Amino acid sequence: MNSLTIFHPYTRNWFSRALGSPTQVQEDAWPAIAAGSHTLVSAPTGTGKTLSAFLVFIDRLKTEARVGTLEQELQLIYVSPLKSLAGDIRENLKRPLEGIYEEELHSGDYEQELPPSLNVAIRTGDTTQSERRQMIKKPPHILITTPESLYLMLTSKSGQSILHTAKAIIIDELHALIDSKRGAHLMLSIARLDKLCSQPLQRIGLSATIEPLCDAASYLSPDPVTIVAPKMHKDIRIEITSPIPDRQSGIKDPIWQEVARAVYAQCKDSKSTIAFVEGRAYAEKLAYFVNLIAGDGFARTHHGSLSKEQRFEVETSLRAGTLRMLCATSSMELGIDVGDIEQVFQIGCPRSISSTMQRLGRAGHNPNRTSVMHIFPRTAAEGLYSGMTAEVVREGGIEHSNPPKLCLDVLAQHLVSMATGDGYELNEVLELLPRAYPFREVTKEDVKSVLGMLAGDYEHDRNIPVRPRILYDRINERVDGDPYSRMLAVSASGTIPDKGLYAVKTESGVKLGELDEEFVFESRIGDRFLLGTFAWQITKIQKDSVLVAQSNVYGARLPFWKGDMKGRRLKTGQAFGAILRRLAIANEMGTLSKELRELGLDEEAVSGAEDYIKRQIEATGILPDDRTILVEHFRDETGNQQMMVHSVFGKQINSPLAILTLEAAKKHIHANISYVEDDDGFLLFPYGEEEIPEGLLHELRTLDARPILEAILPVTPLFNMNFRYNTAHALMMGVRKAGRQPLWVQRMRSAEMLEALIRYGEHPLIRETKRECLEDYWDLPGLEYVLNGIRSGSIQVLELFVDTPSPMSFLLRQQTEAANMYDYSPTPMGIHRATEDALKDVTMIAPEAEHLARVSERRRLPEDEKQLHSLLMMEGDLIAGELEVPIEWLENLARRGQACYIEPGLWIAAEQLKKYQAALEEGDTAARKSLVLRLLRYRGPQTAELVCERYYWSEEEAQQLLKELCQAGEAIEADGLCYHSELYDRARKETIRSRRAQIITLPSERYAALLASRIYRAAAPADQLEAVLKQYSDMYYPATYWESVIIPTRVTRYRPELLDTLLAGGNYFWQLMGEEGISFHRYEDIDWQADLLDTLENLEGNEQKAYEALLRRGASFPQRLSGLLEGDVSPYDTLLSLAEKGLVCADSYAPVRQWLNKEKLGKASLKQRVSVRAKAMTTGRWEITHPRREISIEERMDRCFDRMIIICRETVQGITWSQALETLR
Known part of the structure; x- marks a missing residue:
C-alpha cells in the first residue's frame, strides 16, 4: 500500500508532483507517526528523514485549519543541535508549506478566501527580544529551537505559556546527542515538557545510522518506540x-x-x-x-x-x-x-x-x-589507518552509542531551573526522572544529595558563607527558588563548556570568530593570523576580545585551538587489529601490496604503507593486532630507558591500562614515571637512570583494576578537567558574568573547590566526575576483556628489547617531547610545606578596627520565611531579636517543623537538632567546636564569657574550646577577643589594600620631570658639564649621542670647548668601544696596579710600537711617536686605530669628533684633508686607557640612585636586577 494515501489530497498531490515516490524511510515512518507512536527513524543522510517526520504533522495541522479547529497555539516542537541547522529547517519547511498552499489555491475550493496558513517560528540565542514578545502574543504552530533555548523557555513563565500546548517533539540528529551530556540535558527538558503539557508528547527521533537501535529507542522514550530503519543499500x-x-x-x-x-x-x-x-x-x-x-x-x-x-x-x-x-x-x-x-x-x-x-x-x-x-x-602511517577505516566503513562497522548515566551535574541544573517557578516537591522529581533515559537509575538519595549540595550543605559543614542556589525544606521535602536561583539558571545554563575563548572583532565591533586563550597569550599587537581564510592584524588585545584589522596573508600565522577527544572504541580497535593481523600474514606470503590495494590505497599510498609495515616488522618481528600486544624497551637520546606498549584497542582502554602499568612499575623502581597515550598504545618514560622491568602487563589483575583506578583518578588531568566542567554544569561556580572568564581563573576556582570537596567521597560532583571518567571516557568492561585475555593467553604479550624505537612508536615519542617541552617543573610540595612553615613565624600586619568590623557586617537580611530557614541552616543558632526579622517567621517555621526552639533560648533549623543535642547535652567536643566556629564566623568576635552566656557552658570549657581552635589555626586571638581566622585574614588584607591605596601611582611624565629636576641649570656651564659626566660615568652610549642629545639637553649654552677643557683637567677620560659607543670614566676609578703586558703582546706592528711607547713614556703628543713607526704611516691614524679598540684615549674630545666624521672627511678635497690632519696632530696628549678597579655592588647601587633616582628592573644599570634586590634586602 502507498503510504501517501494517509494524507489529504492536497498534500498527496503536492508530494507526487514535487518529489515523486516516497523513499523507503518515508513509507515506513509515516504510518507509525500518524498512528501517534513514538518513532525512531534511522537512515543514512539524504534519504528523506526530515520530511518523514514533518509531513504527517503539516498535513494534520492543515486539515484542522481547514475545518476551523486549529487554535493559535503551539503544536509541534523541532529540536536541532545546531542553530544554523534550525535556520535550514525553517527554509526547508517553506517548500511543503508553500507547495500545499499552491495546491489549495489552484483547487478551486478557495474562491472566496485564502487557504489557512501555518505559523513557523525559531527560538534560539539569536532570536531578538521583539521576536520573542511576538511569539508570546501569537504562539507559532511549529517551533524550531535548540536544546539550550528549550531549557530556557522551560525556566521562564512566558516560555512555559508557549510550550504547554505542544503535542509532539522531533529530535533531529539524535546520534550527535546520544553520547553527550548535552543529550542528557535535552532528554530531561523533554521529560519536564511531558509534565508541563496535558499529556506526554509524541517523540520522534531522527538519526543517521546508529547502533544498537534498541538502545537508541530506549533513549528516545521510556514508552514503546517504533523503529524505522529499513535496510537501504547505498553505493x-x-x-x-x-x-x-x-x-x-x-x-x-x-x-x-x-x-x-x-x-x-x-x-x-x-x-x-x-x-x-x-x-x-x-x-x-x-x-x-x-x-x-x-x-x-x-x-x-x-x-x-x-x-x-x-x-x-x-x-x-x-x-x-x-x-x-x-x-x-x-x-x-x-x-x-x-x-x-x-x-x-x-x-x-x-x-x-x-x-x-x-x-x-x-x-x-x-x-x-x-x-x-x-x-x-x-604520512605512510595515516595511509595505512585510512585504508583500515575505509574497510570498516564498507562493512558497516559503526561504533555503538554509549549514553551517559546519572549525570548529577545536569540534574542539579534542572533542579535549580524547576525551582524558579512555583517550586516543587521531591516526589515530583522522582516521577520525572524515569521519563529521561540518562536519569533512570537516579535514586531518591541521589536527588536529596544534589538538593543538599545546591542548598549549601557542604559549605555549611566547612563554615563557609554561601548564598543557597535553592531554598530546600528538608522536613517537608519541598524546594523553592528566589531571584538568585533564576539568575543562576539563566546565566550559566547548558552543558557546552566555557573554554575561555577570546572574541575576535573588527574595530567597528563586527564579530569574526574566536581564538584560543593560549594563542592570544603568545600573540602581540601587530601580529597577523589567518581566520576564515582572511588575514587579520591585531590592533588591540582587551580583557575578553581581540580587535583586528584586515591585512595581507603573507607572513600571517595559523592560530591553534585545543580540543578534547574520547578516542577509539574497542569494537573499532578489534576491527583494525584483525586487518593488521591479515596484513602481517600477507607480508609473509608476499601479497602485502595486493591486500593494501584492496583497502583502497593508490600506488603511492600502497608503497608508503608497505614500506612502513615492513620496517615495523623488521624492527619488532611482528605487528600488534587484536590478539597481540607488543611491548618494546629502548633507550632515548639521553640514555634513559622507555617502554612502548603497542595496543590497538583504543585510547578508552589504553589510558587506564597505562595508569595500571605505571603503578605496577612503581612497585619495582622508585623513579618518577610519566606516560602519554593514544589510540594505538602508550609510552612510559621514567625520569632517571632506573629501568622499567619487563613482565608488567602480566602482573595486572582484573579485580584490582577498578579500585586502583578510582584511587588514582582524582590526581589525573582528566578528572580535574571534567570536575571543572561539572561544577559549571551544576551552577556551583556562581553567576556567569557577561564577557569572557579567563580559563586560568576557572581552573583556579575549580581546583580550590576540588581540594575542599575531595574528602567528601559521596559529594554529587565527586561521584559524577568519577563516573564520567570511568564510564564515558574509559571503557572498563573493555579493559577487563583485555586483562582477562592477557591472563588466559587469548591476547599474547610479546616483549622485546631493541636498540632503536620502531616506526610505530614515532607519534607517541613526539608527544613525549611536547609534554616535556611544556613541563615547567612545578615546585615540589615539600618546598611549599617548608615555605608555609617558615612563614608561620612572620609577624602579620594587624588589621585595623574598621576593617575587622566591615568583614563581620551582614550584607543582607532574609526577605521571607524560606530565606530565614536557609540562614539558620548556614549560620546556626539565632537568639530572638538578634536579627531584624519578625518573630512570627520563626514561629511559622516551627509550626511547619522546619525550626525549633531549644534551651538556652536558641532558635535553630530542625535539621540540626541532633548536632545541638550532641553539643549542649552530650558534651561532644567536635560538635561544640563546630558551634563556636559558626558563632565566630557569623556573629563576630567572641570572648569566653560571651560563649558561656550563649550556650550555658562553664568558663573553663569555653576557654579551652577557644584555645584549641586558636592552636588549630581556625581562630585568632587579638586584643582579648577571638576572631574567625578567615575573617581576620580578610580584614588584614583589607588593611593592606587600604594602605596600598594611599600610595598614589603617578604618570610616567612625573618621573621624567623628576629626572629633569636633577639637571643643574642654575650652575655655570662648566659645572653643569662636570655634573653630567659624574652622573653618567661608566655608561656606554652611541658616540653621536653625547654631543647631540645627552650633554646639550643638560648643559646651558654648551660648546665643544667646554668638554675639551674638562678632559684636559685630568678628572675624566673617554673610552671608545667601536660600534658599542663611547663612555666617560673617572680617573679615581683606575686600577693603577693592573698588568698591561698581556695587551701589548696581543698587538702587532706599528700598533704595538705606539702602545709600548705610551706605556714607557706616559701621556704623549702624536708628533713624539713619528720616529718610532715604520713606513709612511701617520701616528694619528695608528692612535685612532688603538682608540677604536678601547686601548688609548686623548685628553681632548677632538679625535672622537674627527672619528665620527671620517666618512665625510673621505669625500673632502686633498687640501681639506691635509688641514684636518695637521690640526689633529695638535689636539692634545694621548695615553693608555688603564683598566678600572672593581667597584662594589653597593657603590654601583649608589651611582644608580644618583643617576635614576628610582631603582627597578627597567632602570637598574651596571648590575643585574637580582643583585640589586639582594643588596636592597
Missing part, C-alpha cells in the same frame, strides 16, 4: 590518494603544500567540494595553501571558532554555487543544507567510523547516487 566508494611531497624543496610544510596540490588537482573542475580535516587550525592551513595555488576565494573555511555570520556566509555561497571548495571540521557533519556536493575529501585519517560515514554521506546526498570520498593521508 559508496572510498579512495586513498597519497600526495608525494618534494622534501628537497626546503619549503615550509612540504606535506601540506603537496596535499593542497593534490586536493586542487582533484577538485578544480568540480562545482562544489567539502574537504574535512581533524581540527580548526588544519582547516585554515589547507584553505591557505589551496588559495596560494588557485587564487584567493577559491577555498573558504567552516568551523566552530568562526562567527555565525561568517559560517552563514560560506554556507550560503556553497549552496548558491559561488564557492568551489569548503575546508571544514565536524561542524559540517550534521545536516546543514549546503546544496548538492559533488565531492567529499578527508585530509588525514578520520577520528571515528561514525564521523567518516557522516562525512561520506555529504557526497551523493540523494538516495540513488554513489557517495564518494577521497582521503589524502599526510
Whole structure:
C-alpha cells in the first residue's frame, strides 16, 4: 500500500508532483507517526528523514485549519543541535508549506478566501527580544529551537505559556546527542515538557545510522518506540590518494603544500567540494595553501571558532554555487543544507567510523547516487589507518552509542531551573526522572544529595558563607527558588563548556570568530593570523576580545585551538587489529601490496604503507593486532630507558591500562614515571637512570583494576578537567558574568573547590566526575576483556628489547617531547610545606578596627520565611531579636517543623537538632567546636564569657574550646577577643589594600620631570658639564649621542670647548668601544696596579710600537711617536686605530669628533684633508686607557640612585636586577 494515501489530497498531490515516490524511510515512518507512536527513524543522510517526520504533522495541522479547529497555539516542537541547522529547517519547511498552499489555491475550493496558513517560528540565542514578545502574543504552530533555548523557555513563565500546548517533539540528529551530556540535558527538558503539557508528547527521533537501535529507542522514550530503519543499500566508494611531497624543496610544510596540490588537482573542475580535516587550525592551513595555488576565494573555511555570520556566509555561497571548495571540521557533519556536493575529501585519517560515514554521506546526498570520498593521508602511517577505516566503513562497522548515566551535574541544573517557578516537591522529581533515559537509575538519595549540595550543605559543614542556589525544606521535602536561583539558571545554563575563548572583532565591533586563550597569550599587537581564510592584524588585545584589522596573508600565522577527544572504541580497535593481523600474514606470503590495494590505497599510498609495515616488522618481528600486544624497551637520546606498549584497542582502554602499568612499575623502581597515550598504545618514560622491568602487563589483575583506578583518578588531568566542567554544569561556580572568564581563573576556582570537596567521597560532583571518567571516557568492561585475555593467553604479550624505537612508536615519542617541552617543573610540595612553615613565624600586619568590623557586617537580611530557614541552616543558632526579622517567621517555621526552639533560648533549623543535642547535652567536643566556629564566623568576635552566656557552658570549657581552635589555626586571638581566622585574614588584607591605596601611582611624565629636576641649570656651564659626566660615568652610549642629545639637553649654552677643557683637567677620560659607543670614566676609578703586558703582546706592528711607547713614556703628543713607526704611516691614524679598540684615549674630545666624521672627511678635497690632519696632530696628549678597579655592588647601587633616582628592573644599570634586590634586602 502507498503510504501517501494517509494524507489529504492536497498534500498527496503536492508530494507526487514535487518529489515523486516516497523513499523507503518515508513509507515506513509515516504510518507509525500518524498512528501517534513514538518513532525512531534511522537512515543514512539524504534519504528523506526530515520530511518523514514533518509531513504527517503539516498535513494534520492543515486539515484542522481547514475545518476551523486549529487554535493559535503551539503544536509541534523541532529540536536541532545546531542553530544554523534550525535556520535550514525553517527554509526547508517553506517548500511543503508553500507547495500545499499552491495546491489549495489552484483547487478551486478557495474562491472566496485564502487557504489557512501555518505559523513557523525559531527560538534560539539569536532570536531578538521583539521576536520573542511576538511569539508570546501569537504562539507559532511549529517551533524550531535548540536544546539550550528549550531549557530556557522551560525556566521562564512566558516560555512555559508557549510550550504547554505542544503535542509532539522531533529530535533531529539524535546520534550527535546520544553520547553527550548535552543529550542528557535535552532528554530531561523533554521529560519536564511531558509534565508541563496535558499529556506526554509524541517523540520522534531522527538519526543517521546508529547502533544498537534498541538502545537508541530506549533513549528516545521510556514508552514503546517504533523503529524505522529499513535496510537501504547505498553505493559508496572510498579512495586513498597519497600526495608525494618534494622534501628537497626546503619549503615550509612540504606535506601540506603537496596535499593542497593534490586536493586542487582533484577538485578544480568540480562545482562544489567539502574537504574535512581533524581540527580548526588544519582547516585554515589547507584553505591557505589551496588559495596560494588557485587564487584567493577559491577555498573558504567552516568551523566552530568562526562567527555565525561568517559560517552563514560560506554556507550560503556553497549552496548558491559561488564557492568551489569548503575546508571544514565536524561542524559540517550534521545536516546543514549546503546544496548538492559533488565531492567529499578527508585530509588525514578520520577520528571515528561514525564521523567518516557522516562525512561520506555529504557526497551523493540523494538516495540513488554513489557517495564518494577521497582521503589524502599526510604520512605512510595515516595511509595505512585510512585504508583500515575505509574497510570498516564498507562493512558497516559503526561504533555503538554509549549514553551517559546519572549525570548529577545536569540534574542539579534542572533542579535549580524547576525551582524558579512555583517550586516543587521531591516526589515530583522522582516521577520525572524515569521519563529521561540518562536519569533512570537516579535514586531518591541521589536527588536529596544534589538538593543538599545546591542548598549549601557542604559549605555549611566547612563554615563557609554561601548564598543557597535553592531554598530546600528538608522536613517537608519541598524546594523553592528566589531571584538568585533564576539568575543562576539563566546565566550559566547548558552543558557546552566555557573554554575561555577570546572574541575576535573588527574595530567597528563586527564579530569574526574566536581564538584560543593560549594563542592570544603568545600573540602581540601587530601580529597577523589567518581566520576564515582572511588575514587579520591585531590592533588591540582587551580583557575578553581581540580587535583586528584586515591585512595581507603573507607572513600571517595559523592560530591553534585545543580540543578534547574520547578516542577509539574497542569494537573499532578489534576491527583494525584483525586487518593488521591479515596484513602481517600477507607480508609473509608476499601479497602485502595486493591486500593494501584492496583497502583502497593508490600506488603511492600502497608503497608508503608497505614500506612502513615492513620496517615495523623488521624492527619488532611482528605487528600488534587484536590478539597481540607488543611491548618494546629502548633507550632515548639521553640514555634513559622507555617502554612502548603497542595496543590497538583504543585510547578508552589504553589510558587506564597505562595508569595500571605505571603503578605496577612503581612497585619495582622508585623513579618518577610519566606516560602519554593514544589510540594505538602508550609510552612510559621514567625520569632517571632506573629501568622499567619487563613482565608488567602480566602482573595486572582484573579485580584490582577498578579500585586502583578510582584511587588514582582524582590526581589525573582528566578528572580535574571534567570536575571543572561539572561544577559549571551544576551552577556551583556562581553567576556567569557577561564577557569572557579567563580559563586560568576557572581552573583556579575549580581546583580550590576540588581540594575542599575531595574528602567528601559521596559529594554529587565527586561521584559524577568519577563516573564520567570511568564510564564515558574509559571503557572498563573493555579493559577487563583485555586483562582477562592477557591472563588466559587469548591476547599474547610479546616483549622485546631493541636498540632503536620502531616506526610505530614515532607519534607517541613526539608527544613525549611536547609534554616535556611544556613541563615547567612545578615546585615540589615539600618546598611549599617548608615555605608555609617558615612563614608561620612572620609577624602579620594587624588589621585595623574598621576593617575587622566591615568583614563581620551582614550584607543582607532574609526577605521571607524560606530565606530565614536557609540562614539558620548556614549560620546556626539565632537568639530572638538578634536579627531584624519578625518573630512570627520563626514561629511559622516551627509550626511547619522546619525550626525549633531549644534551651538556652536558641532558635535553630530542625535539621540540626541532633548536632545541638550532641553539643549542649552530650558534651561532644567536635560538635561544640563546630558551634563556636559558626558563632565566630557569623556573629563576630567572641570572648569566653560571651560563649558561656550563649550556650550555658562553664568558663573553663569555653576557654579551652577557644584555645584549641586558636592552636588549630581556625581562630585568632587579638586584643582579648577571638576572631574567625578567615575573617581576620580578610580584614588584614583589607588593611593592606587600604594602605596600598594611599600610595598614589603617578604618570610616567612625573618621573621624567623628576629626572629633569636633577639637571643643574642654575650652575655655570662648566659645572653643569662636570655634573653630567659624574652622573653618567661608566655608561656606554652611541658616540653621536653625547654631543647631540645627552650633554646639550643638560648643559646651558654648551660648546665643544667646554668638554675639551674638562678632559684636559685630568678628572675624566673617554673610552671608545667601536660600534658599542663611547663612555666617560673617572680617573679615581683606575686600577693603577693592573698588568698591561698581556695587551701589548696581543698587538702587532706599528700598533704595538705606539702602545709600548705610551706605556714607557706616559701621556704623549702624536708628533713624539713619528720616529718610532715604520713606513709612511701617520701616528694619528695608528692612535685612532688603538682608540677604536678601547686601548688609548686623548685628553681632548677632538679625535672622537674627527672619528665620527671620517666618512665625510673621505669625500673632502686633498687640501681639506691635509688641514684636518695637521690640526689633529695638535689636539692634545694621548695615553693608555688603564683598566678600572672593581667597584662594589653597593657603590654601583649608589651611582644608580644618583643617576635614576628610582631603582627597578627597567632602570637598574651596571648590575643585574637580582643583585640589586639582594643588596636592597
